[in-house]
Amino acid sequence: MTQQDNRAAETILRIDDLRIAYGGIQAVKGVALEVRRGELVTLIGANGAGKTTTLKAITGTLPDCRVEGHIGYQGKAIKGMHSFQLVQQGLAMVPEGRGVFARMTILENLAMGAYTRKDQAGVDADIEKWFAIFPRLKERASQLAGTLSGGEQQMLAMARALMSRPQLLLLDEPSMGLAPIMVEKIFQVVRDISAQGITILLVEQNARLALQAAHRGYVMESGLITMAGAADDLLHNPKVREAYLGEYCEP
Template identity: 75%
Template structure:
């Protein structure tokens, strides 16, 4: 698993005189599930938005390389064509479209009609609650149902890299378990994932490798299973 899918080098993000991200390096190799953990406000979401070019006006420096090519200057809507998909914090579903229409939007870069229909059927099998509500407006769904839909929609594009931003946020424990089951299954299919998550224990249990971010800096990195038993991680992020 040595081939870089994503490589971030010297990334800084500054809003005026305030540096939210302070020169970080991270990489995600083909087939890996990498967790980026840290306290609220550490700069994790800002990092994902810098990767995808979805930040509000600010000063961004450093390099972001995806599949060996720079993403500098790419507009975010072109990333899906390059097989890079993101499930943003807050889900970002199309609230005035049905579940079915949301899934179709996820596949807008594809033209294999039979494959698209097969994938919709697949995600309805994974998330039966979506199938039951296929024609319901996405904005009327619960938070957990919207998270299911956002993940399924992103996966409809057949991404080579999936970015997940706080997928467990605001969900019930049962729903969190379901979402992480799907994340592990998607990873097992070979899809490369960068997971930003405040629930450090769940994230590291699912991941191959992890990074800890604190106050805009990467303060630790390593094998995820080793990090789970590291006293510093346990004390700061696992409540142990």
């Protein structure tokens, strides 16, 4: 096996027996999953399945709750680490709801995404790089983020996270609340980012588009992983098609 093959097979994120409880409510019940370098992996499931809670446990952004189990990133345990420490180690997240800085311009938001970096020339080059991927943002570079449409804000949130040059990008429901034409655009961008070799863990309710874009997938139900495998296999699995794609399959 070549060095490149070894690198491609390297596990960048590993979760084992993750359990999360809010008071007496067990939201996540022993989840195990992994993401290998260069992959686009999706975690699908109904609203309330525990997908976002799992992402927040990875990034250290959960409110007070009990988190048990192992979360490993690039071979190191990261459970309990602060989110700003994780960004410095190359782990970035685009949260559900986008969370742009509404009273800052697009350029100022992008600069905030690069706040851990000291290479100004590299930062400037990356702004132009992501403007090429998100031309709408370039057209509105001096516009306040709060005045953008929902789809434009989602693009900005993604570009801002990418400005940190992440080794692993977590995307939480990037299509939520967007018009169908904008959803297609966002997923095309996700595929483009993946094609550049950036590792992605995507949480998404739109199972069809998520599985069409991903290499592998996990299905989460009521805090448990109930299915896992190649994305194309899951896309054609009768149970997945009936439960998440709205297709009835004859027994």
